[in-house]
Amino acid sequence: MADKPHMNLAVIGHIDHGKSTLVGRLMFETGAVPAHMIEKYKQEAREKGKESFAFAWVMDSLKEERERGITIDIAHRRFDTDKYYFTVVDCPGHRDFVKNMITGASQADAAILVVAAPDGVMAQTKEHIFLSRTLGINQLIIAVNKMDAAKYSEERYKEVKEQVSQLLGMVGFKASEIPFIPTSAFEGDNISKTPSPNTPWYKGPSILEALNALKTPEKPDKLPLRIPVQDAYTISGIGTVPVGRVETGIMKKGDKVVFMPTGAGGEVKSIEMHHEEIPQAGPGDNIGWNVRGVGKADVRRGDVCGHSDNPPSVAEEFSAQIVVLQHPSAITVGYTPVFHCHTTQTACTLMSIDKKLDPKTGQAKEENPTFIKAGDAAIVTVRPTKPMCIEPVKSIPQLGRFAIRDMGMTIAAGMCMSVKQK
Numbered sequence: 197m198a199d200k201p202h203m204n205l206a207v208i209g210h211i212d213h214g215k216s217t218l219v220g221r222l223m224f225e226t227g228a229v230p231a232h233m234i235e236k237y238k239q240e241a242r243e244k245g246k247e248s249f250a251f252a253w254v255m256d257s258l259k260e261e262r263e264r265g266i267t268i269d270i271a272h273r274r275f276d277t278d279k280y281y282f283t284v285v286d287c288p289g290h291r292d293f294v295k296n297m298i299t300g301a302s303q304a305d306a307a308i309l310v311v312a313a314p315d316g317v318m319a320q321t322k323e324h325i326f327l328s329r330t331l332g333i334n335q336l337i338i339a340v341n342k343m344d345a346a347k348y349s350e351e352r353y354k355e356v357k358e359q360v361s362q363l364l365g366m367v368g369f370k371a372s373e374i375p376f377i378p379t380s381a382f383e384g385d386n387i388s389k390t391p392s393p394n395t396p397w398y399k400g401p402s403i404l405e406a407l408n409a410l411k412t413p414e415k416p417d418k419l420p421l422r423i424p425v426q427d428a429y430t431i432s433g434i435g436t437v438p439v440g441r442v443e444t445g446i447m448k449k450g451d452k453v454v455f456m457p458t459g460a461g462g463e464v465k466s467i468e469m470h471h472e473e474i475p476q477a478g479p480g481d482n483i484g485w486n487v488r489g490v491g492k493a494d495v496r497r498g499d500v501c502g503h504s505d506n507p508p509s510v511a512e513e514f515s516a517q518i519v520v521l522q523h524p525s526a527i528t529v530g531y532t533p534v535f536h537c538h539t540t541q542t543a544c545t546l547m548s549i550d551k552k553l554d555p556k557t558g559q560a561k562e563e564n565p566t567f568i569k570a571g572d573a574a575i576v577t578v579r580p581t582k583p584m585c586i587e588p589v590k591s592i593p594q595l596g597r598f599a600i601r602d603m604g605m606t607i608a609a610g611m612c613m614s615v616k617q618k
Contacts, residue, residue: 421445
């Protein structure tokens, strides 16, 4: 299992289109959930007169949710195909999805977009397609679900495929390269085997085959070195040892590195992982490292380490695209909440609101609005109150996403479009 590549899979789409049932069915078909558990859920569902929820309940193991029949918590579940092991980032709420995706809590490598055949495209279907694009998901599988409720009509499948294809085209996905799979998560059609006897007209892959056909994301080891500092320790006999996770690039012993925004730097003397010295570290490695000439006063949480010849960007100002998730009133110029980006938490001031975007298409719908409120997407210009490292999401996505917090809640999530350096 450990030698299979890992993929994060988001399951997105309009509420009630069968996301939980589809995930429950995938868990069942791949053996991640044993059959006797499903029987137990079915039994419980029957007693409550909600039989169709049996598979969804695999995901909703909380009692309160069962009573209400809806998905609330974000369940992280694993299942295996022949080729990969997947972690399902089940995103029940639209806002959770946006927040988790932008902050990178669950950077998905691919997504299954679930669209119910009877309903077709709904408001959230559109938004999720736009957001997937904006948030850097570039591999999609479309499940045209609830085919049983559409009498397995090829006609209806084609209509929905056409609707969704148009939307995909609008945001720059190539619909011709994306599988559209007619499914019934409830009945199990085209989930692990094709073609289902109910859809003899369908010639494409099953959901599991489509998952196996995904490409593994490239490891960001070709990008410039970036290691956000989580903490710095003083260790007797060694000196100052910053610790953090390598986000991008590769650091070798002997490299010349610099910590920004302070500018302190020197030569890497040693790199340690799991209490063992290693010659080099790459993306995903949690390491401690010691740099000649860098003392305790020179490095703190939120700093970013990079090579001296390609130092991390320090923003005087930056331009960002944000989605406002919640705010009790309205956000205007001058607002100074805390931005959480990689390991830094820095108060930043909103200098201007440049454009309001249509959250369904990403197109500008208003220039220089006076305010933005919950539900709005916008392009804004931001000035950190003290030097802060952040990178444009196009060049180093791992250091370009952030969450905005205030009043004990996540107000907005966003990504950096460009940086005006100090």
